Amino acid sequence: MALKIIDTIKKRLEERPNELIKARKEGQKVVGWQGYNIPEEIIYALGLIPIRLGVGGDDRLVEIGARYISTKNCVFCRETVGLFAENKDPYIQNTDFLAFDATCLQTYRTAEILQYYFKKEIVILGVPRNFYWPEAKTYFTKEVEYFTQRLEEHAGVKLDSNKLAETIELYNLTRKAIIKIYDYQATKERLISWEETYDILQAGYFLDRKEYLGLLEEVLEELEEKQGRPVIEVDEDEARIFISGSVIPPGDKKLIDIIKEVGGRVVGDDLWSGLIPYLNVEIEDYTPAGIALAYINRTPHGALPYLDLETDRRIIRMKELIKSFKAQGVIYHTLRYCDPYTFKAKETKDVLQQDGIPLLEIHTEYAVSDFEAIRTRVEAFVEMIKNKQ
Amino acid sequence: MSNSDNLFKYPEAIRDDFIRTEDIVFRDGSRVTAGEVWQYLTEVGPVKYPNIYDTSNYYGGKISGDVKLPFSLKHNYLLLTMDDRMTKAKANGVPVVFVQGGQSVDPYYAAGGIALRPASTGIWARQKEEGLDLNQEQVRSADVKEKAYRAISFEACNTAGYEHIQEGSLPVDMIAPFSCLRCSDVSYGLEAHRHGKRKDVKLFLVDYPMDHQKDKEWAVRYFAENIRRLIQEINELTGKETSAEDLRKEIKLHNEGRKLAVEIADLWWSAEVPPTNGKDRRDLFQLGGMEVHGDPEATLSLLKEAKIYIEERVKNGIGGYGVQGNPARIFVCGSCVFPNEYRTEEAGGIIVGNDNHWSDITTMVEEEGDPFYNLSKAILSYPYEQAIKERAKWTVEQIKKSRADGVLFLYCWGCNTQSAVARALVDEIKLQTGLPTLIIEHEGRGSEQLQNRVNAFVEMLG
Numbered sequence: 001m002a003l004k005i006i007d008t009i010k011k012r013l014e015e016r017p018n019e020l021i022k023a024r025k026e027g028q029k030v031v032g033w034q035g036y037n038i039p040e041e042i043i044y045a046l047g048l049i050p051i052r053l054g055v056g057g058d059d060r061l062v063e064i065g066a067r068y069i070s071t072k073n074c075v076f077c078r079e080t081v082g083l084f085a086e087n088k089d090p091y092i093q094n095t096d097f098l099a100f101d102a103t104c105l106q107t108y109r110t111a112e113i114l115q116y117y118f119k120k121e122i123v124i125l126g127v128p129r130n131f132y133w134p135e136a137k138t139y140f141t142k143e144v145e146y147f148t149q150r151l152e153e154h155a156g157v158k159l160d161s162n163k164l165a166e167t168i169e170l171y172n173l174t175r176k177a178i179i180k181i182y183d184y185q186a187t188k189e190r191l192i193s194w195e196e197t198y199d200i201l202q203a204g205y206f207l208d209r210k211e212y213l214g215l216l217e218e219v220l221e222e223l224e225e226k227q228g229r230p231v232i233e234v235d236e237d238e239a240r241i242f243i244s245g246s247v248i249p250p251g252d253k254k255l256i257d258i259i260k261e262v263g264g265r266v267v268g269d270d271l272w273s274g275l276i277p278y279l280n281v282e283i284e285d286y287t288p289a290g291i292a293l294a295y296i297n298r299t300p301h302g303a304l305p306y307l308d309l310e311t312d313r314r315i316i317r318m319k320e321l322i323k324s325f326k327a328q329g330v331i332y333h334t335l336r337y338c339d340p341y342t343f344k345a346k347e348t349k350d351v352l353q354q355d356g357i358p359l360l361e362i363h364t365e366y367a368v369s370d371f372e373a374i375r376t377r378v379e380a381f382v383e384m385i386k387n388k389q
Numbered sequence: 390m391s392n393s394d395n396l397f398k399y400p401e402a403i404r405d406d407f408i409r410t411e412d413i414v415f416r417d418g419s420r421v422t423a424g425e426v427w428q429y430l431t432e433v434g435p436v437k438y439p440n441i442y443d444t445s446n447y448y449g450g451k452i453s454g455d456v457k458l459p460f461s462l463k464h465n466y467l468l469l470t471m472d473d474r475m476t477k478a479k480a481n482g483v484p485v486v487f488v489q490g491g492q493s494v495d496p497y498y499a500a501g502g503i504a505l506r507p508a509s510t511g512i513w514a515r516q517k518e519e520g521l522d523l524n525q526e527q528v529r530s531a532d533v534k535e536k537a538y539r540a541i542s543f544e545a546c547n548t549a550g551y552e553h554i555q556e557g558s559l560p561v562d563m564i565a566p567f568s569c570l571r572c573s574d575v576s577y578g579l580e581a582h583r584h585g586k587r588k589d590v591k592l593f594l595v596d597y598p599m600d601h602q603k604d605k606e607w608a609v610r611y612f613a614e615n616i617r618r619l620i621q622e623i624n625e626l627t628g629k630e631t632s633a634e635d636l637r638k639e640i641k642l643h644n645e646g647r648k649l650a651v652e653i654a655d656l657w658w659s660a661e662v663p664p665t666n667g668k669d670r671r672d673l674f675q676l677g678g679m680e681v682h683g684d685p686e687a688t689l690s691l692l693k694e695a696k697i698y699i700e701e702r703v704k705n706g707i708g709g710y711g712v713q714g715n716p717a718r719i720f721v722c723g724s725c726v727f728p729n730e731y732r733t734e735e736a737g738g739i740i741v742g743n744d745n746h747w748s749d750i751t752t753m754v755e756e757e758g759d760p761f762y763n764l765s766k767a768i769l770s771y772p773y774e775q776a777i778k779e780r781a782k783w784t785v786e787q788i789k790k791s792r793a794d795g796v797l798f799l800y801c802w803g804c805n806t807q808s809a810v811a812r813a814l815v816d817e818i819k820l821q822t823g824l825p826t827l828i829i830e831h832e833g834r835g836s837e838q839l840q841n842r843v844n845a846f847v848e849m850l851g
Contacts, residue, residue, distance in 0.1 A: 070808035109809035
């Protein structure tokens with residue numbers, strides 16, 4: 001039984017491109033961004049409209065993008081370039097300038113290609129790889145302050161501390177709401193699925209953030225009214241799957257649809273395009289520096305190498321989430337040439353095996369040629385989990 | 390396949406001239422005479438490592454045959470003795486650190502370590518097994534690499550020596566590469582060591598900031614801190630303290646090498662007839678990185694001697710061995726792969742320059758002032774690591790100096806960060822120079838497909 005509010009969110013998403021056209025006519029600027037460490041709060045507080053760019057699942061756009069970037073780059077990067085090359089997507093058409101970060105080196109390269117071939121103005125945010133060092137935090141703080149200055153130049157205004165504080169409160173509430181909805185999707189009642197939750201989460205990157213918070217609160221009201229407090233329990237005959245690994249952007253439905261089709265139930269994720277950026281964002285000081293520290297102290301992105309397996313916060317967080325969502329197996333999704341996650345697949349499998357959690361790696365692209373091969377493997381994995389109960 | 394009939398033999402006729410050339414002087418103060426080098430190359434080497442002496446043109450690493458260039462013989466000697474020298478250094482308590490290629494190694498040596506890039510580590514590992522012919526050695530190397538692919542990913546190009554250090558027994562003490570855009574795999578290869586068997590190997594990432602890094606004061610200071618910490622980590626292995634003066638002294642030594650390499654390149658490029666073949670040119674230019682032999686002092690002694698011979702050849706119009714008349718001159722851009730120079734020369738071409746393993750060499754380090762800051766500023770200024778237009782501007786300068794007729798961009802299968810800008814960089818170069826360009830992707834090992842494309846390009850350049 002779908003929640004009524006989900007239809008409203010879908011409708012608002014359909015209306016959003018025209019709203020952006022109108023806003024731009026009225027003088028507002030739209031910032032298309034991509035990355036893991038872009039402090040969206042600063043963009044929003046400056047009166048700019050943040051839109052996270054990038055979709056997946058379209059092999060045709062991948063092919064177009066590969067004419068500019070290489071076939072040895074992940075399909076997400078290639079499709080991003082393809083979007084700009086084709087220039088038909090309304091969000092691409094309606095960005096005034098771009099903001100990319102250097103968390104993933106391929107994202108950084110994507111920005112270079114967009115600058116070179118499509119003459120895009122791009123503000124780039126440097127990200128330290130030794131992110132846990134105090135000196136790295138100082139470096140990142142300086143980067144965020146410089147990033148802010150460059151945004152101010154584009155916006156034509158100075159960052160107002162009151163507006164920033166309001167925005168941080170808004171984003172904090174948004175993060176809390178998303179975490180709560182994630183709890184609901186993992187319950188027995190299944191009033192909302194992980195797939196719907198994920199779509200709602202993605203909607204936030206396109207809709208106005210104030211309106212979006214209101215919609216999230218309505219989702220929660222409807223859930224609380226129908227179900228009360230969420231209690232996560234395992235249902236009989238379930239195969240509860242946790243998704244990890246490479247980005248799954250809007251439009252990339254292949255793996256998720258297969259899991260559903262063969263009787264698996266996704267109950268959680270630690271994707272950088274999913275839940276993980278919303279966790280543990282503790283902004284103590286309401287300044288760009290305070291935001292920088294909070295962002296760099298979050299669960300790190302897999303593209304930032306960490307050299308001690310035992311204390312890797314990304315792995316610790318993944319284990320905690322698997323436990324709290326009561327997942328029974330992990331499908332580790334890796335895109336071809338996504339080295340940050342692909343290189344860790346076997347290691348992650350070995351780590352989870354120690355806790356008795358099975359892991360299946362699905363290494364894929366956006367082409368449909370491997371659909372049946374993936375289905376066979378996922379089906380067997382789901383069956384194995386069900387048989388273990 | 391090697392057999393005694395197709396092994397390279399240094400001609401006795403050159404012996405007397407060669408043994409009168411300079412000694413090689415090592416970092417630890419020891420030296421080896423040219424006579425001892427000759428004896429090793431002609432008696433010991435062919436027995437221990439017959440694969441190196443294979444004369445097939447299909448083997449890109451074969452000995453160049455330009456036997457009248459003493460540096461070339463001494464370079465081979467230093468490569469052939471890698472295992473002996475590293476074993477000796479280890480016995481003397483000198484730690485060996487795995488780094489990535491194309492980066493300067495001044496701080497590693499300042500701290501009392503030896504920095505070995507992947508190719509040098511590979512050479513050392515291969516020498517752990519003696520008596521193999523070329524076929525046996527190549528099968529063995531492929532098998533060993535497969536172990537790293539299984540432990541990391543088949544999409545890995547650079548595996549940060551995982552196969553030798555974790556799956557093999559190479560006694561490397563530390564893995565500490567720069568994380569620059571030259572190779573993205575090396576950072577994740579480094580990270581993979583955390584799940585390897587050997588827990589005694591230190592892991593350290595020298596974090597290279599991105600985007601206009603050389604112009605940002607905070608980025609320069611952050612990278613300087615990385616250098617400081619790197620040195621501290623090596624100090625923990627040696628039990629010694631490294632001072633700023635030690636680093637300054639090391640920078641001066643490496644600057645001398647870099648400067649000599651640039652002077653040699655200018656000489657080489659100025660010559661009407663290429664004074665060496667492509668293989669010797671590449672070996673010679675790369676010596677300026679001071680890292681290929683695992684002994685900067687030894688490398689420096691080769692550079693000094695080589696310059697005299699190159700000057701002489703240029704002055705007298707003497708061409709390199711195997712170089713055809715009026716060859717098509719090719720400049721190679723891209724990542725850490727290279728075509729077979731011998732077969733390129735057979736086809737009527739010659740490779741006259743490359744950007745990889747050159748951008749770091751052309752970047753001098755300021756010697757006055759804070760050495761950590763100066764080194765950081767220089768490293769962050771590598772032209773190869775700049776944005777497309779800035780990198781292209783420098784590359785075009787090198788192409789013009791080298792008087793190249795065409796430009797190849799090569800990258801290894803799985804190389805994300807170099808492949809990403811291949812098209813844009815060659816488009817910009819084409820725009821600036823009007824030269825023909827070709828992008829080729831291939832796997833690390835030489836292949837017929839790669840060479841077919843290179844040869845067709847040479848033919849087109851005519």
